[in-house]
Structures are given as structure tokens and as C-alpha cells.
Amino acid sequence: MSADDRNGDSADRNTSFDxxxxxxxxFSQTSDRSGLAVQTIHISRAGGPEVLQGIICPQPQxxxxxxxxxxxxxxxxxxxxxxxxxxxxxNITLPANIPGLEVAGEVMACGPGVENFRPGDSVCAxxxxxxxxEMCLADAALTLPWPTDELRTGAALPEGLxxxxxxxxxxxxxxxxxxxxxxGGTSGVGLIATQLAVMGGAEVWSTCGNExxxxxxxxxxxxxxxNYRAPDFLPALQEAVGNGMDVILDLSGLCYFNSNPKLAxxxxxxxxxxxxxxxxxxxxxxxxxxRQVWITASRLRQLPRExxxxxxxxxxxxxxxxxSAIRLHIDSEYPLAEAARAHERMESGGHAGKILLAVxxxxxxxx
Ligand SMILES: NC(=O)c1ccc[n+]([C@@H]2O[C@H](COP(=O)([O-])OP(=O)(O)OC[C@H]3O[C@@H](n4cnc5c(N)ncnc54)[C@H](OP(=O)(O)O)[C@@H]3O)[C@@H](O)[C@H]2O)c1
Numbered sequence: 134m135s136a137d138d139r140n141g142d143s144a145d146r147n148t149s150f151d152x153x154x155x156x157x158x159x160f161s162q163t164s165d166r167s168g169l170a171v172q173t174i175h176i177s178r179a180g181g182p183e184v185l186q187g188i189i190c191p192q193p194q195x196x197x198x199x200x201x202x203x204x205x206x207x208x209x210x211x212x213x214x215x216x217x218x219x220x221x222x223x224n225i226t227l228p229a230n231i232p233g234l235e236v237a238g239e240v241m242a243c244g245p246g247v248e249n250f251r252p253g254d255s256v257c258a259x260x261x262x263x264x265x266x267e268m269c270l271a272d273a274a275l276t277l278p279w280p281t282d283e284l285r286t287g288a289a290l291p292e293g294l295x296x297x298x299x300x301x302x303x304x305x306x307x308x309x310x311x312x313x314x315x316x317g318g319t320s321g322v323g324l325i326a327t328q329l330a331v332m333g334g335a336e337v338w339s340t341c342g343n344e345x346x347x348x349x350x351x352x353x354x355x356x357x358x359x360n361y362r363a364p365d366f367l368p369a370l371q372e373a374v375g376n377g378m379d380v381i382l383d384l385s386g387l388c389y390f391n392s393n394p395k396l397a398x399x400x401x402x403x404x405x406x407x408x409x410x411x412x413x414x415x416x417x418x419x420x421x422x423x424r425q426v427w428i429t430a431s432r433l434r435q436l437p438r439e440x441x442x443x444x445x446x447x448x449x450x451x452x453x454x455x456x457s458a459i460r461l462h463i464d465s466e467y468p469l470a471e472a473a474r475a476h477e478r479m480e481s482g483g484h485a486g487k488i489l490l491a492v493x494x495x496x497x498x499x500x
Pocket of ligand 1: 210211212316317318321322343346361388406407432433434479482484485486
């Protein structure tokens with residue numbers, strides 16, 4: 134594996150996999166796996182959820198600093214749907230195009246140089262693809278201890294926690310007493326970002342797509358919530374913000390690109406984490422300059438591995454952040470073999486919080 138690949142710089146390469154070492158999976162054939170040990174879901178080609186198919190791959194071997202995990206649950210992220218639709222993949226070192234950026238499970242083996250974990254430990258981990266599987270590799274530096282009886286929620290934590298920490302604490306430098314607006318308050322990232330900000334002493338406002346989601350966002354700590362489908366949504370929000378929000382975390386795409394500066398305080402910080410449609414947006418430079426706002430955008434997966442390791446050390450070492458107090462809202466759970474249904478659920482937009490794949494039960498693929 135090259136340093137570039139580990140750093141996520143291989144993201145979005147559209148290289149074909151050599152899946153010669155993997156076998157299409159039929160449940161009726163499982164009695165003899167012929168040394169191919171790990172049941173996974175891979176992206177067979179670009180397309181809809183139906184292109185997610187079972188495949189058996191060789192058991193991965195942990196290298197220096199790596200852990201081999203037996204996956205109990207894998208988190209489903211919007212990124213996985215985008216990866217499937219385009220068949221682009223984050224990690225060409227995997228034996229197939231296997232999605233999955235976060236998992237919880239048990240350490241089966243430790244690679245050379247791993248000192249802080251041992252086999253049998255219960256953990257959750259931020260990974261660079263490969264989570265839709267019975268087993269996967271994790272970087273020990275991006276792995277967090279997690280209680281055995283909480284593995285279901287552990288798989289809902291890493292992507293949202295690392296993303297929220299990096300953007301709110303490291304980039305935006307959100308401070309106690311400041312006001313944060315989150316577009317997409319009940320997304321997986323949004324609910325974790327809400328709690329992180331409230332624990333740090335900030336006040337959170339959120340936008341949500343219906344009244345139930347507003348109530349959910351409020352129950353996770355948002356002081357004020359707005360329904361973005363209400364007819365007078367933007368004027369009402371603009372009036373309510375008064376002198377403006379100190380930080381705006383936009384998880385919705387770029388649809389508020391020219392509205393956000395008007396919602397920001399002088400010197401406010403605006404962060405974009407989603408380009409949704411991918412369409413270019415017109416830039417109203419005057420609005421930016423009038424408020425002297427600071428705009429950034431980031432993609433967690435493409436941060437260098439060392440940077441992600443520093444985030445892990447910072448968030449586990451923060452005296453004010455109690456990881457065990459973070460509530461994870463699970464929208465729905467599907468068996469690994471039904472990953473396509475999980476993607477359908479995410480793409481329906483009806484979900485709130487996290488969608489999970491349960492891997493702990495024996496896998497029964499139907500093809
Ligand atoms: N760049 C990064 O490093 C990074 C990391 C993680 C996630 N992300 C991105 O962050 C977003 C959240 O991730 P996720 O996995 O939790 O996906 P998700 O659950 O699908 O979140 C999408 C969110 O966008 C909201 N939204 C859509 N249209 C909106 C509008 N017009 N106004 C306000 N909100 C709107 C949705 O709100 P409703 O459900 O209320 O309609 C939903 O909360 C995704 O776009 C994902 O790609 C980026």
C-alpha cells in the first residue's frame with residue numbers, strides 16, 4: 134500500500150479491481166469457502182442499490198499499526214451511495230470495491246507495532262472503505278475503545294465524530310457562547326455535531342425537513358429549529374438570526390451558498406461538507422465581503438492519515454468531551470446482505486440519524 138493510498142489520495146480514482154481472488158457469493162455455496170474467508174458486499178458496477186452484491190474475499194492480514202476487526206455493525210453514509218452510483222472507490226488496496234467508512238466490532242489480531250489494543254478488545258473505528266464485510270482492517274490510531282454492549286451505536290459514531298470535530302473545533306474554532314447553525318440538523322453528522330457543540334458551550338440552531346425532524350433535533354440539544362420546507366423559511370430564519378450566526382455548518386449541499394453569508398455574523402465562519410448535485414454555484418462576492426465571512430470546505434476521507442490520527446488523539450484527550458455521553462440515533466438497521474435496502478432508505482431522504490448494517494448474525498445473501 135502506498136502512502137498516497139493510505140492518505141486517501143486514491144479517492145475518486147476509477148480503477149477497475151482485479152477481483153480474481155474473490156468469488157461471487159451464493160448462500161448455498163458457503164459450505165466450502167475454499168480458503169476465501171470473508172463475506173463482503175461490493176459495488177459490482179456503477180448503478181442503483183441493486184449493484185451491491187455479495188462476494189467472498191480473502192481474509193485481510195493486518196500490517197504494521199493495523200488491526201483485523203470482526204465487524205458487528207457497519208455505518209452507512211451518504212458517501213457510500215455516491216461511491217456506488219459512480220463506482221468510484223476510496224481505497225484501491227482493497228480486494229474489491231467494498232464500501233463502508235465506519236465499523237464497530239472485536240479486535241481479532243494486531244499487526245506489528247500495535248500497543249494500545251489486543252485481541253478481544255471491543256472497538257469502533259474510522260476506516261478507509263471495506264466496512265461492508267465480516268472482517269476488515271482498521272488503523273489502530275483511528276480506532277477507539279468502545280463498550281461491547283454498545284457496538285450497535287459504536288458503528289454510528291466515527292465518521293460523524295471525526296467530521297464534526299475537525300470542522301467545528303479545528304477549522305471553525307467554535308468557542309463557548311458562540312452560535313452555530315447546522316443545515317441538516319438530523320443527519321448522522323448533524324446530530325453528533327449538535328451534541329459536540331453543546332458540550333463545548335455553544336448554542337445550536339438547526340434546519341430540518343419536517344416537524345418530526347425538528348423535534349428530534351431539539352431533543353439532541355438544538356435551541357432553535359426551522360423547517361426548510363416552510364414557505365417563509367429563509368426570510369424567517371434571516372430575521373431570527375439578528376446579528377448573525379458565528380459558525381454555519383452546511384451539510385445540505387450548496388443550495389444556501391449565497392444565503393449563508395447573510396445569515397452569518399461579521400467574521401462568521403461557514404463550512405461546506407457536501408456538494409450534493411455537484412453543480413457549480415454562482416458566487417456573490419459582495420455578500421461575502423460585506424460580512425467579512427470566512428468560507429471553507431473539507432472532505433474528511435482525503436485528510437492525510439497522520440492528520441486523522443491527530444484528530445483522534447485530540448478528541449479522545451479533550452477534557453470537556455465525554456464520548457460516552459454522546460447519544461447516537463439509529464434510524465434503521467439491515468442485515469449485511471440487505472445493504473441495497475439500506476441504500477434505498479438513505480436515498481429516500483426519509484431517514485434521520487444513522488442507518489446501520491448488522492454483520493453479527495450469519496449472513497444470508499440472496500442473488
Ligand atoms: N465532507 C466530509 O468530510 C463529510 C463527512 C461526512 C458527511 N458529509 C456529508 O454531510 C452530509 C450528511 O451526511 P449523512 O451521511 O449524515 O447524510 P444524510 O443523512 O443524507 O444527510 C443529508 C442532510 O441534508 C439535509 N438537507 C437536504 N436538503 C436540505 C435543504 N434544502 N436544507 C437543509 N437541509 C437539507 C437533510 O435534511 P432532512 O433529512 O431534514 O431533509 C439531511 O439532514 C452528506 O451530504 C454527506 O455527504 C461530508
